[in-house]
Amino acid sequence: MSNLAASKSPLKVYLATPRGFCAGVDRAIQIVERAIELYGAPVYVRHEIVHNKHVVDRLKALGAVFVKELDQCPTDRPVVFSAHGVPKSVPAAAQNRKMFFLDATCPLVSKVHVEAERHHREGREIILIGHAGHPEVVGTMGQLPDGVVRLIETADEARVFTPVDPKNLAFVTQTTLSVDDTSEIVGILKSRFPDIAVPHKEDICYATTNRQDAVKNVSADCDLFLVIGSKASSNSQRLVEVALRGGARAAHLIDDASHIDWSWFEGVKTVGVSAGASAPENLISDLIRAIGDVYDAEVIESNGVQETVTFKLPRVLTEV
Incomplete structure (x- = not known):
């Protein structure tokens, strides 16, 4: 020594x-990098592509421009939607403006979107277990009309939640939650509402x-x-x-x-x-x-x- x-x-x-x-983050970053390579700079990105300053700063240096909202993007440059997912109103607005956009939503988040839409089509009241204001939660709730998805953040909220029809419920979850905390909330909901429809496969990624x-x-x-x-x-x-x-x-x-x-x-x-x-x-x-x-x-x-x-x-x- x-x-x-x-x-x-x-x-x-x-x-x-x-x-x-993870694979979803890696894919999202590659989408921005490849877009810059193919179409040149600048490529616009709505919100942080992922939540990491070092990643964002490196992509900025390559030619990515990060914006808060779509109306800050010109219509003649590509725009990328972040890995967290976006409300349906965002790609709809991009299409109305005839913009070229790339959706970097993690496929596991997209799976939750599809589940929520299926429950809505089948007439169920939908609970989303997640954190208010998180981009993924905003995106998931934004797949359906306002008021359709009910957000539950804590076990205490699960204990007092009052559905319209206890026999016609479903839940989905944010993909990045604490496994233990979510298990507690899910346990309370299943105990209170035995008929609640559950995800085919665990939503937490x-x-x-x-x-x-x-x-x-x-x-x-x-x-x-x-x-x-x-x-x-x-x-x-x-x-x-x-x-x-x-x-x-x-x-x-x-x-x-x-x-x-x-x-x-x-x-x-x-x-x-x-x-x-x-x-x-x-x-x-x-x-x-x-x-x-x-x-x-x-x-x-x-x-x-x-x-x-x-x-x-x-x-x-x-x-x-």
Whole structure:
């Protein structure tokens, strides 16, 4: 051991696997990159393509222009809709303006949209379990007329929810929720309304579930847990909550290594590390490197699920 390493305090770093980009995020980013490659800059993007400043800044440098609303886009340039999905009014407005648009909505979010529309066609009252104001929730509720979808955010709300017809209900969920919290809400709804129609397959996406399971598996051994991700990222915030529930003494959400508060490490012998589904892997590498500059770090990677899911790009971007 070198004198430098000997002078550093030992620290075990448990690296949760899987972590970082999911297939839906990867597809959305590729759509913007490919659009710029094919059509040149600028390519407009309605809202953040994914909730990560580093991803957005890199795409800006390539020629993406991020806007809040469609009316900020010219009609002669491509526009991309974010991975979170959009209300039906958005593509309808783009078609009215004769705009060329690309929909980067995650296919697993689109699945929830299809479910909600099916329930509506079959005459059911629809509950959406999710967080008010999140872009995915706005997009899902916007698939149907105002007032058709009822939002439930908490177990307490599920306990007092009053449907029009208790025998004609269905629920769908936001894809990036806490698995445990959602299970509690679903349990309450099923108990109160035994006839409620449930999703054919779990709405919470595989990547959210896998990342939460990976954090659960290592957090009990951690004095401190660090999650790389944006505060706007629902799935990243849930990982912090999962780490605390799993036994970590403290957990923090940080954008990148520059946001480390080294006072968090006082008395710490073990640190867990993960990243939300919209955080690129290089941010994890930078974090591990920063920790290694200060501590004699032993990095231990967990044996988590190996993800092989991929989603195809829109045909217009591949048939050129």
